[in-house]
Amino acid sequence: MNIQNIISEIENVDPEVYERLDSRRHIMKxxxxxxxxxxxxxxxxxxxxxxxxxxxxxTDDVKDVLLFAYLLENLExxxxxxxxxxxxxxxxxxxxxxxxxxxxxxxxxxxxxxxKSVLTSLGVTPPTYTAASFDFSGGKGSGTGPFATxxxxxxxxxxxxxxxxxxxxxxxxxxxxPRLINNNDVLQAALQIxxxxxxxxxxxxxxxxxxxxLIPAGVLLQPWITQAQSGIDAGNSxxxxxxxxxxxxxxxxxxxxxxxxxxxxxxxxxxxxxxxFDEPLTKAEIxxxxxxxxxx
Amino acid sequence: MDILKRSEKQDEHSLLxxxxxxxxxxxxxxxxxxxxxxxxxxxxxxxxxxxxxxDDSSSNGTNLGSGDVGILNYAYALEQLEAAFYTxxxxxxxxxxxxxxxxxxxxxxxxxxxxxHREFFKAALGSxxxxxxxxxxxxxxxSNRSSVLTTAKTFEDLGVAAYNGAGKLLVSTDxxxIAGKIxxxxxxxxxxxxxxLSNGSFADLTSLQPLGADNAKGLDAAxxxxxxxxxxxxxxxxxxxxxxxxxx
Numbered sequence: 001m002n003i004q005n006i007i008s009e010i011e012n013v014d015p016e017v018y019e020r021l022d023s024r025r026h027i028m029k030x031x032x033x034x035x036x037x038x039x040x041x042x043x044x045x046x047x048x049x050x051x052x053x054x055x056x057x058x059t060d061d062v063k064d065v066l067l068f069a070y071l072l073e074n075l076e077x078x079x080x081x082x083x084x085x086x087x088x089x090x091x092x093x094x095x096x097x098x099x100x101x102x103x104x105x106x107x108x109x110x111x112x113x114x115x116k117s118v119l120t121s122l123g124v125t126p127p128t129y130t131a132a133s134f135d136f137s138g139g140k141g142s143g144t145g146p147f148a149t150x151x152x153x154x155x156x157x158x159x160x161x162x163x164x165x166x167x168x169x170x171x172x173x174x175x176x177x178p179r180l181i182n183n184n185d186v187l188q189a190a191l192q193i194x195x196x197x198x199x200x201x202x203x204x205x206x207x208x209x210x211x212x213x214l215i216p217a218g219v220l221l222q223p224w225i226t227q228a229q230s231g232i233d234a235g236n237s238x239x240x241x242x243x244x245x246x247x248x249x250x251x252x253x254x255x256x257x258x259x260x261x262x263x264x265x266x267x268x269x270x271x272x273x274x275x276x277f278d279e280p281l282t283k284a285e286i287x288x289x290x291x292x293x294x295x296x
Numbered sequence: 297m298d299i300l301k302r303s304e305k306q307d308e309h310s311l312l313x314x315x316x317x318x319x320x321x322x323x324x325x326x327x328x329x330x331x332x333x334x335x336x337x338x339x340x341x342x343x344x345x346x347x348x349x350x351d352d353s354s355s356n357g358t359n360l361g362s363g364d365v366g367i368l369n370y371a372y373a374l375e376q377l378e379a380a381f382y383t384x385x386x387x388x389x390x391x392x393x394x395x396x397x398x399x400x401x402x403x404x405x406x407x408x409x410x411x412x413h414r415e416f417f418k419a420a421l422g423s424x425x426x427x428x429x430x431x432x433x434x435x436x437x438x439s440n441r442s443s444v445l446t447t448a449k450t451f452e453d454l455g456v457a458a459y460n461g462a463g464k465l466l467v468s469t470d471x472x473x474i475a476g477k478i479x480x481x482x483x484x485x486x487x488x489x490x491x492x493l494s495n496g497s498f499a500d501l502t503s504l505q506p507l508g509a510d511n512a513k514g515l516d517a518a519x520x521x522x523x524x525x526x527x528x529x530x531x532x533x534x535x536x537x538x539x540x541x542x543x544x
Contacts, residue, residue, distance in 0.1 A: 199499035224484045
């Protein structure tokens with residue numbers, strides 16, 4: 001049989017099918033593995049997922065994801081710009097700590113500029129964000145939100161906010177990646193930003209572990225996320241609850257229906273099983289986390 | 297008949313999810329759904345053949361296979377390499393003297409993560425999984441702190457580059473999400489080992505340029521499978537045949 005016949009039939013319905021996919025040759029290549037590696041019963045699913053790749057996501061998805069990422073990167077960039085510009089008063093120690101904040105600022109600013117150029121190339125003019133667009137106290141513009149002490153010579157709170165932003169950024173890109181599967185260039189760039197955010201998160205977590213402040217008793221804060229632990233105790237239950245939104249669901253120990261704890265007869269505890277896989281958040285979940293930091 | 301029934305059911309499911317998002321007109325959709333429904337019947341009676349992915353392992357090496365299965369086997373191969381490395385690091389007699397208590401805690405966790413990744417791919421691939429690879433760590437001095445950390449950094453950065461470059465080669469969004477769940481953990485590892493070697497180098501994108509990073513754009517490493525396998529080849533004795541992997 002003939003997958004080729006199916007594709008030909010689709011071509012009758014949708015003459016642009018080959019433009020939606022990569023090329024006729026490439027489609028055949030994609031299907032060539034079916035007989036070799038998949039049970040026959042899986043063929044319709046494989047066909048479905050390939051057609052999903054062709055029709056499931058649209059240019060609108062790509063633009064929407066890019067605009068969403070642009071907002072998040074502006075939030076981060078403005079945060080670190082403020083951190084770097086207030087070194088004299090915010091308590092970030094000179095040397096390695098200030099160096100790390102400066103490195104991260106440079107990356108976030110680069111992400112903003114890069115995303116803007118991609119959006120522009122797609123004919124989209126992104127909104128203008130400035131420092132005044134964000135309220136890092138988490139008070140929606142009041143300046144008196146739960147994180148108001150982050151810039152008042154309170155290094156531990158500042159680092160806790162930075163960690164939460166980075167871990168949230170990782171989860172945001174991870175959640176949006178599937179919507180980019182039809183656009184190889186944008187997908188790869190998004191993944192390349194995603195892992196930079198993870199590197200930032202790892203470093204800030206190491207900084208917090210070494211500082212040893214605002215870490216809940218009995219928690220070993222590590223460069224990776226254990227269970228659904230934020231590793232942050234701000235000393236205020238409503239602040240902790242706000243932070244927890246960025247960590248809910250990270251305690252997954254089953255992936256694609258495969259239980260990871262003690263997998264394959266190996267001694268893998270539930271903590272390490274949960275750490276080994278970072279979890280995505282949906283756009284709605286990320287929006288709920290980020291909204292308190294937006295003015296207006 | 298069981299196969300046919302299952303096929304039709306899966307059809308329905310995948311079609312529904314496709315159609316909820318797709319842009320085809322209703323008229324096209326109706327023709328389209330009739331078409332795919334028919335395909336299940338054809339498929340059920342079809343005589344698709346092909347050699348198993350590792351049938352020709354003697355001559356051309358262990359064949360990763362094609363399509364998404366090939367990419368998953370590619371990831372499985374890299375995770376095997378990493379897991380074997382850290383297992384040997386922790387088992388070495390110098391581990392407890394070369395590394396602080398905190399560093400030992402971190403490295404043992406990394407070992408467990410890589411074992412979890414390896415075993416996950418093995419389980420997910422099932423009968424499609426490639427064989428266990430034979431590694432070559434003769435260039436690594438496991439009793440030397442610097443040799444261990446430098447190799448760890450090399451493997452983790454390469455892992456990040458591999459997953460970042462492989463995402464676009466996947467067809468299934470489910471597998472793409474899995475790859476995303478793993479790559480950020482590899483990036484957390486990479487940042488750690490970079491910092492242990494030189495604090496503050498956690499995301500030195502300029503140094504990652506040979507692996508495809510772009511510092512001006514703030515983009516991390518990304519490499520295509522042939523480049524990753526070439527970089528890893530000196531650590532793997534088993535010959536790997538990646539010739540059937542997708543290229544776009």
